[in-house]
Amino acid sequence: MNTYDIVIIGGGPAGLAAAVSARDAGVERILILERDQELGGILNQCIHNGFGLHTFQEELTGPEYAARFIDQVQERQIPYLLNTMVLDVSADRVITAMNKTDGLFQLSARAIILAMGCRERPRGALNIPGTRPAGIYSAGTAQRLVNMEGLLPGRKVVILGSGDIGLIMARRMTLEGAQVQVVAELMPYSGGLKRNIVQCLDDFGIPLKLSHTVVDIRGRERVEGITLAQVDEHLKPIPGTEEDYECDTLLLSCGLIPENELSRSAGVDLSPVTSGAVVDESLETSVPGVFACGNVLHVHDLVDFVSQEAAAAGRAAAKYVRGELETGEAAIPLKAQGGVRYTVPARVHPHRMEAEQVVRFRVGAVYRNAYVSVYFDGERVSRRKRQIMAPGEMEQVVLKREDLLSRPDLKAITVTIEEA
Amino acid sequence: MEKKHLICIGCPMGCPITVTLEAGEVREVTGFTCKRGEAYARKEVTNPTRIVTTTVRVEGGVSPMVSVKTAQDIPKGKIFACAEALRGVRVKAPVAIGDVVLSNAAGTGVDVVATKAVAAR
Numbered sequence: 001m002n003t004y005d006i007v008i009i010g011g012g013p014a015g016l017a018a019a020v021s022a023r024d025a026g027v028e029r030i031l032i033l034e035r036d037q038e039l040g041g042i043l044n045q046c047i048h049n050g051f052g053l054h055t056f057q058e059e060l061t062g063p064e065y066a067a068r069f070i071d072q073v074q075e076r077q078i079p080y081l082l083n084t085m086v087l088d089v090s091a092d093r094v095i096t097a098m099n100k101t102d103g104l105f106q107l108s109a110r111a112i113i114l115a116m117g118c119r120e121r122p123r124g125a126l127n128i129p130g131t132r133p134a135g136i137y138s139a140g141t142a143q144r145l146v147n148m149e150g151l152l153p154g155r156k157v158v159i160l161g162s163g164d165i166g167l168i169m170a171r172r173m174t175l176e177g178a179q180v181q182v183v184a185e186l187m188p189y190s191g192g193l194k195r196n197i198v199q200c201l202d203d204f205g206i207p208l209k210l211s212h213t214v215v216d217i218r219g220r221e222r223v224e225g226i227t228l229a230q231v232d233e234h235l236k237p238i239p240g241t242e243e244d245y246e247c248d249t250l251l252l253s254c255g256l257i258p259e260n261e262l263s264r265s266a267g268v269d270l271s272p273v274t275s276g277a278v279v280d281e282s283l284e285t286s287v288p289g290v291f292a293c294g295n296v297l298h299v300h301d302l303v304d305f306v307s308q309e310a311a312a313a314g315r316a317a318a319k320y321v322r323g324e325l326e327t328g329e330a331a332i333p334l335k336a337q338g339g340v341r342y343t344v345p346a347r348v349h350p351h352r353m354e355a356e357q358v359v360r361f362r363v364g365a366v367y368r369n370a371y372v373s374v375y376f377d378g379e380r381v382s383r384r385k386r387q388i389m390a391p392g393e394m395e396q397v398v399l400k401r402e403d404l405l406s407r408p409d410l411k412a413i414t415v416t417i418e419e420a
Numbered sequence: 421m422e423k424k425h426l427i428c429i430g431c432p433m434g435c436p437i438t439v440t441l442e443a444g445e446v447r448e449v450t451g452f453t454c455k456r457g458e459a460y461a462r463k464e465v466t467n468p469t470r471i472v473t474t475t476v477r478v479e480g481g482v483s484p485m486v487s488v489k490t491a492q493d494i495p496k497g498k499i500f501a502c503a504e505a506l507r508g509v510r511v512k513a514p515v516a517i518g519d520v521v522l523s524n525a526a527g528t529g530v531d532v533v534a535t536k537a538v539a540a541r
Contacts, residue, residue, distance in 0.1 A: 047487035063536035195429035
């Protein structure tokens with residue numbers, strides 16, 4: 001069995017950035033395992049621009065952003081296997097994988113970085129009544145068909161869900177000659193960026209119906225139409241508000257689910273809120289030597305933050321491999337309260353922290369002129385006003401290592417929203 | 421006097437901005453919270469522009485499509501003309517990032533360039 005210092009599962013933005021930073025931290029034997037036929041992950045189908053403003057100070061398209069990191073991997077001659085599916089990861093870090101050339105094989109790793117990303121929530125998880133005809137796609141599947149395979153999934157389209165992928169696809173299908181009739185969103189607010197609502201819907205006169213959902217799908221072989229209805233404050237359809245739309249295609253943009261089957265098989269503790277691993281400041285999971293980063297950990301809004309987080313995971317895994325990650329220190333838990341849904345990391349070991357630790361989180365509702373506060377036990381140590389916070393955007397606070405080291409009796413850190 | 425209403429795209433605030441125009445000139449901008457909002461509104465009512473991203477077919481490549489973008493932003497009103505001009509375009513592999521696939525797209529004076537490398541098959 002071949003042994004590596006670090007095996008990275010997933011060659012998307014997280015896996016690439018983790019590989020580069022681990023190599024730059026001096027780790028020699030690194031291997032990236034990627035199930036697709038090329039590196040770059042989901043960025044390859046995200047042909048729109050707006051990526052990389054934080055990382056490269058310019059607006060790149062998804063493929064361009066991916067290429068910058070693929071180039072860095074290739075310059076460093078970091079090996080990778082494509083078309084390779086990982087089937088199992090064990091708690092003692094044996095990886096079982098297969099591909100067409102090597103068949104079924106096992107690898108042993110001193111550290112593993114989980115970077116598998118997300119999948120989309122499918123129709124089966126949405127409880128939409130109606131028949132089961134062809135023509136129902138997740139928005140990302142349609143994006144891959146249009147942008148990479150050159151196929152148009154349909155001509156008369158309704159989109160359910162106003163996440164960014166759904167909005168981007170409304171514009172994309174319109175540019176390719178399809179008629180996008182409406183985007184319906186269950187919640188009273190959109191989960192997408194304002195910029196996408198304006199530039200993907202308003203620019204093309206596509207209506208966005210908030211507090212609406214699909215209550216029926218018609219058609220035997222192919223979608224022939226759908227019914228939209230308004231929902232009440234409990235998200236239940238209101239009788240009498242039904243509207244029929246004729247269409248041949250329904251796109252679903254209803255959320256992403258971190259793809260954690262392998263994490264589970266390794267015995268990694270998962271958060272019920274993020275569906276991703278519970279990690280500490282080093283992005284280390286509950287299984288020693290197994291790290292997680294990117295969308296498999298929690299769904300990010302910007303790829304720049306994925307790259308930053310993955311680079312931190314790569315540095316931490318490098319320390320682990322060299323035996324430099326201190327062990328034995330009790331972790332201090334971070335508590336998410338008052339509208340903060342979760343924090344990444346969920347616990348910190350002060351002696352293992354870098355000088356400044358970014359704590360990322362999302363809020364559960366829209367907050368205006370509210371404060372993000374951090375408490376060390378009962379004492380408020382920071383309070384920052386935010387004009388607006390919305391569930392679609394990640395928020396952050398920064399913890400300083402020296403502040404934690406100066407409080408050896410600290411029991412818990414709380415991150416909370418306080419309204420004015 | 422003409423009034424135009426827009427939603428700022430600068431951040432999730434989404435400020436509702438009203439611009440008052442007289443003979444095509446901006447007289448007043450209201451509703452913004454920060455400088456970015458005012459700048460966005462002035463540009464959006466006088467000269468709205470967008471980067472257009474789409475795909476064109478590749479002949480002899482490892483993948484059938486290559487993603488492309490306008491090298492600079494083009495007038496918003498030219499988006500469809502630009503997409504239309506690209507519809508018949510075919511490029512031969514290999515393609516490198518930055519290769520011009522169509523120059524002066526739809527008379528905008530802006531080139532359309534590849535955003536992904538596609539190797540020859």
